[in-house]
Amino acid sequence: MLYINKISLVQFKNYSQATFSFRHRIVGITGRNGAGKTNLLDAIYYLCFTRSYFTNSESQNTQYQTNGFRLEGYLEKNNQPEKIICTLKDGRKEISLNDDKYDRFSRHIGQFPAVMIAPDDADIILGGSEERRKWLDSLLSQLYPEYLDHLIIYQKILLQRNTLLKNMATTGQNQDSLLDVFDLQLVMHGVPVYETRKAFLQTFIPQVQQLYDYIAGTHEIVNIQYQCTLQEEDYATQLHQARYRDMQVQRTTTGIHRDDLLFLLNDHLMKSSASQGQRKSFLFALKLAQFEVIRQHKNFPPLLLLDDVFEKLDQERVSRLITLVAGENYGQVFITDTHAERLQQAFAGASADIQLIAV
Numbered sequence: 001m002l003y004i005n006k007i008s009l010v011q012f013k014n015y016s017q018a019t020f021s022f023r024h025r026i027v028g029i030t031g032r033n034g035a036g037k038t039n040l041l042d043a044i045y046y047l048c049f050t051r052s053y054f055t056n057s058e059s060q061n062t063q064y065q066t067n068g069f070r071l072e073g074y075l076e077k078n079n080q081p082e083k084i085i086c087t088l089k090d091g092r093k094e095i096s097l098n099d100d101k102y103d104r105f106s107r108h109i110g111q112f113p114a115v116m117i118a119p120d121d122a123d124i125i126l127g128g129s130e131e132r133r134k135w136l137d138s139l140l141s142q143l144y145p146e147y148l149d150h151l152i153i154y155q156k157i158l159l160q161r162n163t164l165l166k167n168m169a170t171t172g173q174n175q176d177s178l179l180d181v182f183d184l185q186l187v188m189h190g191v192p193v194y195e196t197r198k199a200f201l202q203t204f205i206p207q208v209q210q211l212y213d214y215i216a217g218t219h220e221i222v223n224i225q226y227q228c229t230l231q232e233e234d235y236a237t238q239l240h241q242a243r244y245r246d247m248q249v250q251r252t253t254t255g256i257h258r259d260d261l262l263f264l265l266n267d268h269l270m271k272s273s274a275s276q277g278q279r280k281s282f283l284f285a286l287k288l289a290q291f292e293v294i295r296q297h298k299n300f301p302p303l304l305l306l307d308d309v310f311e312k313l314d315q316e317r318v319s320r321l322i323t324l325v326a327g328e329n330y331g332q333v334f335i336t337d338t339h340a341e342r343l344q345q346a347f348a349g350a351s352a353d354i355q356l357i358a359v
């Protein structure tokens with residue numbers, strides 16, 4: 001089991017200094033609009049992922065007019081106490097687990113799994129392919145550390161290859177042998193990423209379908225189609241064939257950095273044809289299926305961070321969601337709402353006790 005017992009925030013977003021202790025499996029976080037409910041969820045997310053769920057810019061995580069923040073989390077994993085400290089000071093970030101500083105933050109990913117469901121998640125369906133890759137990468141990185149290693153190296157090489165292509169255009173110099181080296185490395189690290197994504201999606205889709213039927217309360221066929229240039233041809237050949245074009249456009253035009261996922265409902269593209277309600281049900285199904293695969297893989301449930309679900313779902317779907325998360329397959333669940341009474345009432349019939357925290 002994974003629990004967070006206590007968190008302290010110093011100069012994190014709107015919190016100057018605050019400590020929260022969690023005693024129950026279900027924790028309701030209440031407060032008016034703008035009080036800091038989402039920020040508290042994000043602080044928990046930060047401890048698990050070494051980054052914010054909402055922004056890549058650390059300055060946005062730091063309280064206005066200050067130059068750093070500190071988060072301390074006291075957790076329990078399989079009955080062992082665990083302490084995570086994340087600090088940012090003058091742009092320098094440090095993360096430690098049980099007072100041991102990490103050399104590479106990627107080593108932390110997957111040790112304290114968590115799933116966030118937040119209003120901005122609609123971008124996974126409506127946004128560009130980058131949003132969908134980001135979602136899939138975050139999921140797979142929690143399951144397979146080697147996936148994250150391949151991805152990090154691939155992105156580094158990609159950047160170097162693109163810089164070289166630009167330099168070649170400016171200088172007019174032929175750099176074929178250096179391109180050969182980069183291509184070899186892209187193949188070495190891109191192919192495992194492709195294979196992991198492909199294999200994962202095959203087993204994942206039935207789980208999304210099952211949860212969609214449950215949340216939506218009706219059966220419609222959901223599908224996720226994986227689009228990757230590597231499906232068409234051997235990657236090394238592809239890179240070689242695309243080299244002239246890459247030189248013209250000064251960037252790498254084939255590879256897993258161009259992948260996309262097509263979300264389909266009854267064979268139609270969800271982005272353009274699904275209703276808002278259908279999209280919401282799908283997003284919940286996607287995230288809860290993510291929760292389920294992580295739970296099965298780790299043998300304990302991840303933390304579940306639910307932001308503003310009452311605003312997002314109708315009464316019927318909220319009550320199905322609550323029945324699910326109060327059940328025995330779920331671990332610690334954090335849920336935000338502006339109305340304490342609504343939260344209390346929603347969990348009144350459920351088997352788990354709820355602790356309400358006002359921010």
Ligand SMILES: Nc1ncnc2c1ncn2[C@@H]1O[C@H](COP(=O)(O)OP(=O)(O)OP(=O)(O)O)[C@@H](O)[C@H]1O
Nearest residue numbers: 013014032033034035036037038039060062063064
């Ligand atoms: N870096 C920062 N420094 C100080 N305050 C910040 C910072 N970033 C955000 N805030 C403040 O945090 C507040 C938003 O907090 P948050 O999103 O957690 O609210 P919330 O309780 O979830 O609200 P809602 O119910 O509207 O979703 C805003 O008042 C915003 O000004």
